[in-house]
Amino acid sequence: MIELKNISVRFSGRDILKDVSEIFHPGEIIGLVAPNGTGKSTLMNVIMNYINPNSGKVILNDWVEYTNEKNEVKIHQLVSMMPDQSDLYNQISGKEHLKIYSSMWYSNPKLIDSTIKELGMASYINKHTGKYSLGMRQRLCFAMQIVSDTQVMLMDEVMNGLDPTHVELISKILVKKKSEGKTIIVASHLLENLEKYADRIFFMKNGELIHVNALSPEFEEKEITIVRVAEVPDMLKEKISKEFSKISVQHLPNGATLIDVRGYDSENLGNVVAFLKENQITQFSFGKVTLTDLYSMYYQEV
Numbered sequence: 046m047i048e049l050k051n052i053s054v055r056f057s058g059r060d061i062l063k064d065v066s067e068i069f070h071p072g073e074i075i076g077l078v079a080p081n082g083t084g085k086s087t088l089m090n091v092i093m094n095y096i097n098p099n100s101g102k103v104i105l106n107d108w109v110e111y112t113n114e115k116n117e118v119k120i121h122q123l124v125s126m127m128p129d130q131s132d133l134y135n136q137i138s139g140k141e142h143l144k145i146y147s148s149m150w151y152s153n154p155k156l157i158d159s160t161i162k163e164l165g166m167a168s169y170i171n172k173h174t175g176k177y178s179l180g181m182r183q184r185l186c187f188a189m190q191i192v193s194d195t196q197v198m199l200m201d202e203v204m205n206g207l208d209p210t211h212v213e214l215i216s217k218i219l220v221k222k223k224s225e226g227k228t229i230i231v232a233s234h235l236l237e238n239l240e241k242y243a244d245r246i247f248f249m250k251n252g253e254l255i256h257v258n259a260l261s262p263e264f265e266e267k268e269i270t271i272v273r274v275a276e277v278p279d280m281l282k283e284k285i286s287k288e289f290s291k292i293s294v295q296h297l298p299n300g301a302t303l304i305d306v307r308g309y310d311s312e313n314l315g316n317v318v319a320f321l322k323e324n325q326i327t328q329f330s331f332g333k334v335t336l337t338d339l340y341s342m343y344y345q346e347v
């Protein structure tokens with residue numbers, strides 16, 4: 046378990062983190078979402094003690110804090126940050142990297158071979174990493190963290206440069222690690238993917254961490270809550286609202302229009318569909334509010 050207690054970080058007079066307090070538990074995947082330059086990496090750097098916050102502290106398992114070097118070593122045995130591709134040594138093999146990480150964290154050496162197999166790296170793991178493609182390097186970075194086997198794992202853009210098959214594969218491994226009791230914190234811009242496996246997702250804005258469920262209670266609902274229509278003219282938006290008094294229509298900055306049909310039964314939904322068709326709108330889908338919708342609403346991207 047890792048606790049952030051009243052963490053504040055200011056850079057050049059700007060609040061990057063403002064009195065952030067949160068607890069991340071064993072067996073959960075936390076998603077961090079925000080536009081570039083908001084503070085996701087800063088938060089991870091504070092957790093690693095690479096950045097000293099202006100105020101506040103990080104507490105591990107209720108008792109260890111970054112109060113001295115001995116504690117820092119203790120915490121870094123339990124909390125790791127996924128290495129960056131620029132941390133790889135081009136002149137040694139992927140396997141050597143895994144061995145180094147395994148011995149640095151005193152983890153079970155059997156994890157090396159099982160991770161190579163799980164990530165399908167056998168064909169190239171003995172080659173120098175200088176010969177790896179972007180996706181191969183990224184898989185190796187992920188494998189290095191898996192091999193370190195720490196209790197808390199921080200991953201900044203773990204899916205960077207991976208093809209869809211490997212995004213799926215790594216997502217599955219994350220879920221498996223979570224079931225082993227790891228606390229995994231992932232910063233990602235792949236919203237549809239993150240939504241599939243994250244237990245709690247936080248947006249960051251103006252230095253604050255906001256749990257997305259607090260933004261939209263219907264986000265968690267399983268039933269149909271919206272009809273999604275590709276751009277609807279303003280005039281029609283008014284017409285819909287007039288025709289169906291209970292309905293609210295929202296244009297998103299990403300061009301989609303959401304028609305909120307919460308509480309409508311199938312007969313009324315049929316009327317909405319008929320109305321759309323009468324007005325030459327034939328492309329629409331039913332669903333629930335997605336993380337991508339919420340992101341668009343919250344950050345008002347154009």
Ligand SMILES: Nc1ncnc2c1ncn2[C@@H]1O[C@H](COP(=O)(O)OP(=O)(O)OP(=O)(O)O)[C@@H](O)[C@H]1O
Nearest residue numbers: 056057061079080081082083084085086087088232
């Ligand atoms: N050491 C530093 N000194 C001064 N400013 C910094 C420092 N580190 C980060 N910043 C600034 O803090 C802000 C947040 O940066 P951060 O790297 O945490 O964003 P991020 O959300 O991780 O972005 P990205 O999605 O691009 O990775 C940015 O404006 C950045 O320029």
